[in-house]
Amino acid sequence: MKLANPDLLKFQNYIDGTWRAAARTMAVCDPANGELLGNVADGSAADAETAVTAATAALPEWRRRTAAERAATLKRWYQLIVENSGDLARILTLEQGKPLAEAQGEILYGASFIEWFAEECRRVYGQTIPTHNPAMRLSTIRQPVGVVSCITPWNFPNAMITRKAAPALAAGCTVVIKPAQETPLSALALGQLAHEAGLPKGTINVVTGSDAAGIGRVLTQDPRVAKFTFTGSTAVGKLLMAQCASTVKKMSMELGGNAPFIVFDDADMDTAVKACMATKFRNAGQVCVATNRIYVHQAVHDEFVEKLRTEMAALKIGHGTEAGINMGPMIFRRAVERVWELVQDAVASGANLEIGGEPLPNGENYFAPTLLTGVSDDMRIATEENFGPIAAVQQFTDETDVIRRANATPYGLAAYVMSENIRRANRVVEALEYGMVACNTGVFSTTVAPFGGNKESGLGREGGVEGMAEFYETKYCCFGT
Ligand SMILES: O=CCCC(=O)O
Numbered sequence: 001m002k003l004a005n006p007d008l009l010k011f012q013n014y015i016d017g018t019w020r021a022a023a024r025t026m027a028v029c030d031p032a033n034g035e036l037l038g039n040v041a042d043g044s045a046a047d048a049e050t051a052v053t054a055a056t057a058a059l060p061e062w063r064r065r066t067a068a069e070r071a072a073t074l075k076r077w078y079q080l081i082v083e084n085s086g087d088l089a090r091i092l093t094l095e096q097g098k099p100l101a102e103a104q105g106e107i108l109y110g111a112s113f114i115e116w117f118a119e120e121c122r123r124v125y126g127q128t129i130p131t132h133n134p135a136m137r138l139s140t141i142r143q144p145v146g147v148v149s150c151i152t153p154w155n156f157p158n159a160m161i162t163r164k165a166a167p168a169l170a171a172g173c174t175v176v177i178k179p180a181q182e183t184p185l186s187a188l189a190l191g192q193l194a195h196e197a198g199l200p201k202g203t204i205n206v207v208t209g210s211d212a213a214g215i216g217r218v219l220t221q222d223p224r225v226a227k228f229t230f231t232g233s234t235a236v237g238k239l240l241m242a243q244c245a246s247t248v249k250k251m252s253m254e255l256g257g258n259a260p261f262i263v264f265d266d267a268d269m270d271t272a273v274k275a276c277m278a279t280k281f282r283n284a285g286q287v288c289v290a291t292n293r294i295y296v297h298q299a300v301h302d303e304f305v306e307k308l309r310t311e312m313a314a315l316k317i318g319h320g321t322e323a324g325i326n327m328g329p330m331i332f333r334r335a336v337e338r339v340w341e342l343v344q345d346a347v348a349s350g351a352n353l354e355i356g357g358e359p360l361p362n363g364e365n366y367f368a369p370t371l372l373t374g375v376s377d378d379m380r381i382a383t384e385e386n387f388g389p390i391a392a393v394q395q396f397t398d399e400t401d402v403i404r405r406a407n408a409t410p411y412g413l414a415a416y417v418m419s420e421n422i423r424r425a426n427r428v429v430e431a432l433e434y435g436m437v438a439c440n441t442g443v444f445s446t447t448v449a450p451f452g453g454n455k456e457s458g459l460g461r462e463g464g465v466e467g468m469a470e471f472y473e474t475k476y477c478c479f480g481t
Pocket residue numbers: 155156286287288289445451
């Protein structure tokens with residue numbers, strides 16, 4: 001892999017400020033062509049324990065620093081990430097598959113969490129409380145929760161780390177990160193830049209490995225860890241939550257979604273199609289907030305489908321480092337097999353296959369952008385998160401009914417509403433039982449706003465002032481006479 005700064009390419013775990021080999025290694029491959037990128041430490045539960053020990057030892061000194069001191073160090077980390085963004089994007093594309101322009105966007109998005117939380121930690125105020133007793137003085141202070149463990153996914157190998165680690169570090173916590181087995185290189189590169197930025201040893205630790213269960217058990221059950229934060233599927237999230245219960249850890253969970261995308265007959269069709277493309281085909285549909293069910297009003301159904309078909313047919317698919325590519329491979333063959341199965345199930349159940357519908361010859365992890373119409377709510381393609389480049393369209397005629405259908409899922413992460421009628425837009429946005437609702441856009445994620453889900457889509461929020469609050473305990477202080 002050719003990089004301007006070859007120091008970013010690390011293959012060992014970053015624990016207690018040093019690079020450490022593990023007993024075994026694991027292969028990291030380019031999902032676009034299967035080429036070996038390197039052999040990375042295949043860390044164990046014991047390595048995770050060592051990292052927790054380091055984070056525990058580093059905590060007193062890091063939390064003692066003033067917010068301004070922590071902010072200065074985090075700002076240096078941010079600067080280094082921005083300066084190295086070209087290399088970081090290249091590493092990300094090679095190990096994850098998304099087009100280079102998207103990877104560059106993710107690096108800057110990821111860096112923005114570090115900058116923003118570095119600024120925000122200076123404004124974490126307590127309160128003085130009007131007393132209930134003249135002989136007493138009441139106040140609150142906010143203190144870092146302690147050691148934080150993070151398990152992060154392969155779909156955003158950079159930003160899902162910084163979205164967790166930045167507020168934790170800014171708050172005065174120390175962190176242990178277990179990145180996805182498929183995408184450890186981005187995490188290790190972040191570790192290298194944190195080191196260069198001067199984060200003290202043990203403050204941030206990265207343990208890579210294929211033993212997700214073993215490492216996960218340490219990160220969810222070690223009594224020295226105060227808070228656990230996870231992005232991944234609802235099924236895995238539930239298991240991890242159960243493990244966290246044994247030591248009553250604080251938890252943040254960013255879990256699965258089943259996002260409805262509702263196009264009313266008063267929507268601007270070009271805006272709706274552009275938004276749909278943005279939310280559906282970013283990262284080949286492998287995004288927790290990707291549109292999963294597209295509901296289009298009967299009166300505009302054919303027009304919307306035709307425009308969507310044209311846009312989808314124009315997508316350029318290939319290796320993410322090639323110029324002009326809009327969509328890369330899926331992460332692994334298992335993901336391809338799964339979306340293929342969902343498409344076949346939908347067609348067998350009566351859906352119409354408009355375009356796509358099968359793997360592409362580019363390589364074993366490519367799946368064609370696929371448009372299905374005539375989908376119904378009971379098909380697997382509508383009840384399960386497809387996490388792939390599949391646009392599954394249904395029709396509706398009535399506002400109340402489409403809200404009911406959109407809400408009829410155990411998930412509640414993100415939803416999309418397309419309408420030019422401000423009263424309707426307000427009504428529907430408020431009625432949707434989701435943590436995030438975007439109106440007339442398919443792009444809404446930002447550092448400054450709370451990201452997270454309702455129902456089985458998760459607990460807590462990342463980003464914004466809410467994201468900072470996740471890493472503090474509020475202490476009530478009562479002073480008697
Ligand atoms: O898939 C999870 C994160 C997506 C985003 O931050 O927009």
